[in-house]
Amino acid sequence: MVKLSIVQFTPLWANKTQNLERIASLIRGLESDIIVLPELCTTGYSFLKKTEALDEAEDTSGKSIAFFREAAVAKKAMIIAGFAERDRENVYNSAVAALPDGSVKIYRKTHLFFKETLCFEPGNSGFYVIEHPLVDCKVGMMVCNDWRYPEAARSLALLGADLIACPSNLVSTLWGVGMPARALENKVYLAVANRCGTEIRMLEDGADQKLTFNGGSVVYDFNGSPLVKAASDEDAVLTSLIDPVLTRDKHFNAYNDLIKDRRPDQYYLG
Ligand code: ACM
Numbered sequence: 001m002v003k004l005s006i007v008q009f010t011p012l013w014a015n016k017t018q019n020l021e022r023i024a025s026l027i028r029g030l031e032s033d034i035i036v037l038p039e040l041c042t043t044g045y046s047f048l049k050k051t052e053a054l055d056e057a058e059d060t061s062g063k064s065i066a067f068f069r070e071a072a073v074a075k076k077a078m079i080i081a082g083f084a085e086r087d088r089e090n091v092y093n094s095a096v097a098a099l100p101d102g103s104v105k106i107y108r109k110t111h112l113f114f115k116e117t118l119c120f121e122p123g124n125s126g127f128y129v130i131e132h133p134l135v136d137c138k139v140g141m142m143v144c145n146d147w148r149y150p151e152a153a154r155s156l157a158l159l160g161a162d163l164i165a166c167p168s169n170l171v172s173t174l175w176g177v178g179m180p181a182r183a184l185e186n187k188v189y190l191a192v193a194n195r196c197g198t199e200i201r202m203l204e205d206g207a208d209q210k211l212t213f214n215g216g217s218v219v220y221d222f223n224g225s226p227l228v229k230a231a232s233d234e235d236a237v238l239t240s241l242i243d244p245v246l247t248r249d250k251h252f253n254a255y256n257d258l259i260k261d262r263r264p265d266q267y268y269l270g
Pocket of ligand 1: 039112113143144145146168169170171
């Protein structure tokens with residue numbers, strides 16, 4: 001069995017120091033094989049233009065990545081967390097997977113949401129799967145709004161993911177319909193680490209932009225049933241035990257296999 005934890009909290013906008021301190025205190029003493037944190041958890045979410053995102057973004061030698069790398073080594077864990085990634089003049093809404101050997105892998109969010117389209121480049125990392133070096137679990141990453149595109153989770157399942165980790169900053173409640181479907185239709189575990197709290201930013205016309213993030217972080221099993229679920233408005237660290245091996249036989253009865261029964265020659269992909 002693999003120990004999987006999700007962390008929900010309220011990041012402060014443009015306050016990396018305090019956000020990293022908060023994360024450190026939330027995961028202090030936590031012993032898990034895999035720890036998933038929210039999208040953009042070191043910077044907050046509500047960037048209004050690219051220059052703001054550039055100011056907060058870091059490359060992989062920045063202090064957020066150093067923090068997650070050190071924590072992953074110390075805890076012998078895989079830590080997945082959303083951050084604003086700078087690559088020369090480009091900014092990506094990325095997730096890092098920090099591994100217990102000190103290495104890191106980066107996924108760049110493919111399907112940008114709302115004003116992210118003004119601030120970030122669409123991700124170009126593609127989807128891929130990472131084998132946990134210490135436990136038998138293959139992990140794929142997607143970020144938040146990627147849930148609306150079944151191709152994202154399907155790509156990860158076809159690549160062999162047992163678990164999809166989804167750092168999130170979700171503002172609607174519709175994901176409660178879609179996310180469990182992504183788990184069920186791919187027979188994978190799905191860990192959604194959402195944030196909570198409200199961010200208010202003043203727009204150029206003086207009006208406020210107010211975004212409330214709805215928490216409810218959850219681990220779905222491969223039938224789309226919640227194993228653990230957080231409240232909508234409280235910081236939380238929730239842990240569940242998952243058995244990745246159970247996701248690998250894609251049969252759902254003696255005659256049907258979710259993946260082998262696909263009919264790509266019959267599909268229209270646009
Ligand atoms: C989202 O992609 N942050 C909704």
